[in-house]
Amino acid sequence: xxxxxxxxxxxxxxxxxxxxxxxxxxxxxxxxxxxxxxxxxxxxxxxxxxxxxxxxxxxxxxxxxxxxxxxxxxxxxxxxxxxxxxxxxxxxxxxxxxxxxxxxxxxxxxxxxxxxxxxxxxxxxxxxxxxxxxxxxxxxxxxxxxxxxxxxxxxxxxxxxxxxxxxxxxxxxxxxxxxxxxxxxxxxxxxxxxxxxxxxxxxxxxxxxxxxxxxxxxxxxxxxxxxxxxxxxxxxxxxxxxxxxxxxxxxxxxxxxxxxxxxxxxxxxxxxxxxxxxxxxxxxxxxxxxxxxxxxxxxxxxxxxxxxxxxxxxxx
Amino acid sequence: xxxxxxxxxxxxxxxxxxxxxxxxxxxxxxxxxxxxxxxxxxxxxxxxxxxxxxxxxxxxxxxxxxxxxxxxxxxxxxxxxxxxxxxxxxxxxxxxxxxxxxxxxxxxxxxxxxxxxxxxxxxxxxxxxxxxxxxxxxxxxxxxxxxxxxxxxxxxxxxxxxxxxxxxxxxxxxxxxxxxxxxxxxxxxxxxxxxxxxxxxxxxxxxxxxxxxxxxxxxxxxxxxxxxxxxxxxxxxxxxxxxxxxxxxxxxxxxxxxxxxxxxxxxxxxxxxxxxxxxxxxxxxxxxxxxxxxxxxxxxxxxxxxxxxxxxxxxx
Numbered sequence: 001x002x003x004x005x006x007x008x009x010x011x012x013x014x015x016x017x018x019x020x021x022x023x024x025x026x027x028x029x030x031x032x033x034x035x036x037x038x039x040x041x042x043x044x045x046x047x048x049x050x051x052x053x054x055x056x057x058x059x060x061x062x063x064x065x066x067x068x069x070x071x072x073x074x075x076x077x078x079x080x081x082x083x084x085x086x087x088x089x090x091x092x093x094x095x096x097x098x099x100x101x102x103x104x105x106x107x108x109x110x111x112x113x114x115x116x117x118x119x120x121x122x123x124x125x126x127x128x129x130x131x132x133x134x135x136x137x138x139x140x141x142x143x144x145x146x147x148x149x150x151x152x153x154x155x156x157x158x159x160x161x162x163x164x165x166x167x168x169x170x171x172x173x174x175x176x177x178x179x180x181x182x183x184x185x186x187x188x189x190x191x192x193x194x195x196x197x198x199x200x201x202x203x204x205x206x207x208x209x210x211x212x213x214x215x216x217x218x219x220x221x222x223x224x225x226x227x228x229x230x231x232x233x234x235x236x237x238x239x240x241x242x243x244x245x246x247x248x249x250x251x252x253x254x255x256x257x258x259x260x261x262x263x264x265x266x267x268x269x270x271x272x273x274x275x276x277x278x279x280x281x282x283x284x285x286x287x288x289x290x291x292x293x294x295x296x297x298x299x300x301x302x303x304x305x306x307x308x309x310x311x312x313x314x315x316x
Numbered sequence: 317x318x319x320x321x322x323x324x325x326x327x328x329x330x331x332x333x334x335x336x337x338x339x340x341x342x343x344x345x346x347x348x349x350x351x352x353x354x355x356x357x358x359x360x361x362x363x364x365x366x367x368x369x370x371x372x373x374x375x376x377x378x379x380x381x382x383x384x385x386x387x388x389x390x391x392x393x394x395x396x397x398x399x400x401x402x403x404x405x406x407x408x409x410x411x412x413x414x415x416x417x418x419x420x421x422x423x424x425x426x427x428x429x430x431x432x433x434x435x436x437x438x439x440x441x442x443x444x445x446x447x448x449x450x451x452x453x454x455x456x457x458x459x460x461x462x463x464x465x466x467x468x469x470x471x472x473x474x475x476x477x478x479x480x481x482x483x484x485x486x487x488x489x490x491x492x493x494x495x496x497x498x499x500x501x502x503x504x505x506x507x508x509x510x511x512x513x514x515x516x517x518x519x520x521x522x523x524x525x526x527x528x529x530x531x532x533x534x535x536x537x538x539x540x541x542x543x544x545x546x547x548x549x550x551x552x553x554x555x556x557x558x559x560x561x562x563x564x565x566x567x568x569x570x571x572x573x574x575x576x577x578x579x580x581x582x583x584x585x586x587x588x589x590x591x592x593x594x595x596x597x598x599x600x601x602x603x604x605x606x607x608x609x610x611x612x613x614x615x616x617x618x619x620x621x622x623x624x625x626x627x628x629x630x631x632x
Binding site: 021026029030032033036037046047048049050051052053061063064067220222224225227234238250252253254255256257259263264266267268269 | 337342345346348349352353362363364365366367368369377379380383536538540541543550554566568569570571572573575579580582583584585
């Protein structure tokens, strides 16, 4: 794992920042003290570490931002334009030729390659390797981050529906999301496990249909809004609430900073509609005490959308 | 349970508030929809419900406050002066004469009575009952809320150390806190269980001593700060960090909105010092993955305070 700390330290020095905040995703928190100490020593600045969630570049600690001159946000690609936030690159390096060789026979001639922030740096070499092996490589730009080939849990705009799909990265969530978005299977190459697998979201789609059917008779819905700045869809929530009330359903807006499963248990809605991070809706859906729907899925319940027209929830 | 909703609705109408936020502690959330609907109907206002924690009047949802004209905060006594926040009284009514009759023989002549917000209304009758039974009743004013006889997890200023102590309310936390603060036993009368018990914090004090001893050899401490406005002790945290570093220890400030046990697990400090809500330190101490100390207890580790001079952590 390579953390571009040196570059960040130069920038902190250049700005003469007296107070520096740092935000790290869970996987990096074991190194928080070491990183804080290095900044304190090199920049002679005070460091404050954020303890709140840091699930993505949408998850900025604004309370901490107010306290500091610069906020170093690690391991996510930039969203938004705040000058006080420095996005610090963290990249995983991996030996890709054997992994990709395994994927080659599973792919047709036109291949759209996607990945997450920590493997973006490898995409150039991956493209060359695939081209040398007779593939035509498509890299589309992510609407949210502007990076070629990057997918987020809320943005699959870098996915080309008409090509074969290769995802490089860890975990099930992104390849499942890509498959749901493109309605075709995804070849997932995991550099951590050094393993290639075929991922198909069809099973999840059927599960979503079942979940919606279950909610068709419900009368009491909580519409969830997050106050995180790049997730805040209060206006969408208002529209959904109004439509629900017009149909004689009970619906109230519940506003969260981070949406926690425990908190949902205390309210007595029969189901929830999540307007915040789509990953909360799709991922770990079995952990939720009550059904959790996307805005689109709720429109099916309200009779405003047809079942088969539901698409992946994404942020624009 | 009696919720003073009518009064709140009149005030919302008087102010002509178009947008109303509501904040309810966990125990009241099952009634959130019902309360929201009544306000929407009576005031013709839009209601947004807070989903975040609501542990006390220190736990104001400032994101929601920004969105609304008034914020109704239920079941806690006022702290602070924001005009946009209306504190809505929630009181438990109980039949106290049999409960108090049971407590009488356990109390001397001078009795200091304390309780929590939901039983404040009963204190007048309790006082009369005790006086009719030959007691001299002391009701001291809480420094934080200004109410007679009220204790909070962070403020025991209504406790008179030189009198016998009667606490009316539920749960172990407050009577244990009172006992630790006053260094004497507390007669706790629980109106929900209709039960009187004798509570002594001495066992907890010995546990705290053990915990401090365990940390004496540690070298890496996380100093926790909450951004909740009435809990924010960043300057205290800075002083503690500086003192720790002067002694060659590693110490970093970690800032949270709500301090969650899970998040503490991801950092690799050997112990934490909590400058936020004292209840987090004392309550459920066994749930913490690592030792959690009060600022005073940390001063013992830093050699700046003697063991026996540790007092209850309180907010001023």
